[in-house]
Amino acid sequence: MVIRRARPQDHRSVINIRDDIYDGLDYLDSLYPFYMTSENAHCFVAEKDGVIVSLSLSLSLSLSLSLSLSLSSHVLRDI
Numbered sequence: 001m002v003i004r005r006a007r008p009q010d011h012r013s014v015i016n017i018r019d020d021i022y023d024g025l026d027y028l029d030s031l032y033p034f035y036m037t038s039e040n041a042h043c044f045v046a047e048k049d050g051v052i053v054s055l056s057l058s059l060s061l062s063l064s065l066s067l068s069l070s071l072s073s074h075v076l077r078d079i
Helices: 008-015 028-037
Strands: 003-006 039-046 051-060 065-074
Touching: 008 028, 008 039, 008 051, 028 039
Parallel strands: none
Antiparallel strands: 003 039, 039 051, 051 065
8 A cells, every 4th residue: 555645646546536425526626636735735645556446535624624535445345
């Protein structure tokens, strides 16, 4: 397993791991480009055998408020 910073070109792979969340109708697809350019967003992915299986996102909204999100594919859940 490799943990690294998420990159803009990971967009499609990240979206693919969340297909079973909210029937794929969540906001991640439209906000991913923003997360890649925001100074306040810290995104990491986990790769297993070269395939992205997890996303961890931390977004600082203010000095006292932050939001964290983690997504994992069934591949990671089966480990």
